Amino acid sequence: MKEKNNLSPVERIKTSSDGLRGTLKESLHDQITGAIREDDQSLIKFHGMYQQDDRDRREERSAKKLEWLYSFMIRLRLPGGLITPEQWLGIHHVAGEHSTGVIKITTRQTVQLHGILKSHIKPTIQAFNTLNLDSIAACGDVNRNVMCSAHPGQSAIHEQVFAFADKISTLALPKTRAYYEIWLDEEQIADRKEEDPLYQDRYLPRKFKIAIAIPPNNDVDVFTNDIGLIAVVENNELKGFNIAAGGGLSATHGNAATYPRLASMLGFVDTEEKVLKAVYEIMTIQRDNGNRADRKLARLKYTIDRMGVDGLKEELEKRCGFKLEPARPYTFATRKDQYGWQQNHAGNWFYTVFVENGRVLDEEQLPLKTALYEIAQTGKANFRFTGNQNVILSDVRDEDKPLVDELLEKFGIAGHTERAGALRKNAMACVAFNTCPLALAEAQRYLPSLISKIEPLLEKYNLQEEEITLRMTGCPNGCGRSPAAEIGLIGTAYGEYNLHIGGDRIGERLNTKYKDSQNEEQLLQTLDELFHTYVNERKDSENFGDFAYQKWIQGK
């Protein structure tokens, strides 16, 4: 492959981009194509967007002598995933005016809109700006949206931790004003100092993800992040954070050097100042030591493979000027969302709505988008997105609960959330076709119908109440965190998936490939056999992931 000192092309694009400006303005003005220039396609990610095209329409458009139907996906930066009802209303309108209309809740607690034509990008970002929303660094080789446990149970601690997510997000924002100049027409000041001590002019070698979990819930899948922070709570008091590093799920088919990895525990720090310093310096270590020649081997996990966990820790302590304490004990018990109504310590109410694959749209049987719009119009609930692609109607006062309840009933949302089966409610899928350029197979468009075919198998073995996690991705890059599921389906070609099993339920053990390139019929047959063995041989309440690991993976 490549020489070690041979930088990947994206490195040149970053350093010569004049603070992520590149030729984005020229690309926007180019009338003859709906696409942007090649280098700008790398840069626009740092502004929270991807250039995509409707892959379903390629052949037909080509026959018509039209270029592919290019459009853009825009992803918001929402640390901790919280917005006001006014912001939801605004997003609803922007989605209708400028995108496909579907609001997609992502696996990283934010929302993204698809199908925005080039000429609609600026109006979209300008509308977001009036709502105090932005998409800066939502994609690209920078720290992405900071996740934080969304579960409302222990709210006193949660508020402290949410504040942390914001601080980390701000700490890791690029310093360039490019976003404001290009999209919001801010005047460029020629000699403005834009020095960026964290990112310099080369940014990180690859994307970087940070999440904060509050045990016992690991709803953020903390170990799948480059940095995972685990809140240490003793006697209802936040004592500090355990820091883990080097998680990342992406791999490449046919490239044995790539693999999904969970984060390694580094240790514990107590004060806010120290946590921020440690997070910052892990990023500088990755900036200085990450692989910039081969983007497939550029995530922090590979840097740690080279440095060793101890080596990383040593360098981190040197850069921080303080030692990490040994990690404090913690226990994760669950990773799922608490559907329906919950009340927190202060007496406020929270309703978690089941949103299949995070897609908010109006369907004939389920007018979810209208329902959420009307609930937002009451102004009585905040919206918090979860890492499982659902939305929590948050901070509803006791006296407002009947009003929200009434709307949930009126549009059938409550019934839908209650009725959906356990497998469906614990499932997750990435976007894949028709917009994701990386997709090899379907995911969110296909998983619902596949689940409808798996459900009868579960019923056959009386397993329909089992909270098995099933995750599907259209490629091995892991946006839907398929390697961290009890059953992972990873697309290899159209209509074919590698079947992975043996992951645990709480996100502390990855699954392992069990069968190659299975079509639907093969998948259903294999799952039928697995469930049959599971129901006959399992011990007590042993869950499917643990059983599968012992039976088919361990020692093999």
Added chain:
Amino acid sequence: MLEAAKLKQWDELIGTASPEELIWINGYLSGIVARGARAPEPTTEAAPAVAVKKAHLVFGTETGNARKLAGRLAAAAKKKGISLKLSGLDQYRLTDLPKEDYFFVVISTQGEGEPPLTAKKFYEHIHATQPDLSTLKFSVLALGDTAYPLYCKTGEDVQQRFKALGATEIIPMQKCDVDYDADADTWFEQVAKLLSAPATVSATAPAPAPVAKKASGKKYYEGTIVANINLNDRGSNRETYHIELTTEEPVVYEPGDTIGIVPRNRAAVVDRILALTGADGEQLVTTPKASASIRELLTIHLNICYLMTNTVKKYAALTAQDIPDTRMDLVDLLRIYPVKDATVFTEVLSLLLPVAPRLYSIASSPAAHGENEIHITVAKDRFLAEDEQRFGLCSEFLGDLPTGSTLNFYIHKSRNFKLPAPDKKIIMIGPGTGVAPFRSFLAERDATGAGGENWFFFGEQYFEKDFLYQTEMQAFHQTGVLSRLDLAFSRDQAERRYVQHRMLQQAADLYNWIEQGAHIYVSGVKDPMSKEVEQTLLQIIREQGGKTTEEATAFLEQLRKENRYEKDVY
């Protein structure tokens, strides 16, 4: 047009030639003109023609890398003065393959050694059929990723298959890894060297084109529809059809010419007429216009749509009925005011006028698309406006005809709407179907390597749905054939924007081009487009040239006299 000396030579030649020789000279010159090549020096008999090598660079892409690379290489070729046509394999007409001369393929390999999506049809076609490629000279640039076991497999497959079909590999296949630029350049240097070498054209002069059978009347050709594509995307308000016709015999035409197509009346309407009158469709009848079966007369030869008032009057007299002065379709006339019997109806046939041909600008170029092929661009709304609304629902819309259908057409020569000398700049203003002759101009200038700069103003309603020939225009722009391309999509923003707004935005440059001798062409709808464009031109001449209204009008009139301002509007 000829210098006196040349004219004298010419007169001498003609004066001494036999009638047979004159016919031969006539065909010989037509052949030269049709090929877009220069006539050989008059003194050197049968000297080798200065022929441009016919070379085609095609790409099959999945991620877009092969497309970008092919575009870059084609643009580099243009800079070196090499004429190289660029096409995506997803838009490549597979039946053209045996007719190719030099053929260069840039193609990637996907996953498990599969062809990229856009090349799938091509790949399947060459493997499932046995085209004769014995005259094809080719080379493959294969893109791949060494991380995969079946590195550059698709490229290898194409190479092997081409060889098996008799093609000659003139430059060895070049395989490239993910950092393909350097290897691609190495390969391309060989391609460029090969194509810029002097043409080894055989010393035979172009074959004389067949002389039109009747010198006086129109020469009719029979064309077969080989492609009929609605260029507008789903959701568009427009339906614009790109229709490709092929002919057995070569068609002599030039960019800027139009074709006349005789529309056919709908079979259902003809059947209805036969049923109403009780006439036998197969009965042979002779009318002043033609002799044919009644069915054929009604289908091809006679106009049955929206009859003239005068025709209706004659019908009233013939059938001795009291019919008000009006225009109507024959089928309605027969329904409301029936004929007594089939015999009377045969007399009615003699009253009918012949079908009027419809004229369409030709969108193809002889040099680029060959002399056995004609392309046209036909808008359904124009058909609706001119035919359905004016003539009733009788005639068939070309866009509805399936491939394999045949049409009769003739070439209507354009007098002045022609390309100027190859080094002249041209400005083309052609929104909507006005694009047709300019596609022809651009393809011709591309294929013949004309050096003059080209500037095109195009407009329609929506960018993503209505950009007619978008990928071709992008390729012309990328390779430098189109040095400027300005677009106006009227409904993509709150205020309506048309080509004339774009012209005003570029007023200074536009005027500069005119001053530098550019020829201006306007094509498309007469009213209001061409009138507003003319007003805009006058405004630009006034403002940029510092002229009064009268001076500007005189200036444009002068351009018109010099054949530098030409319109093809309808």
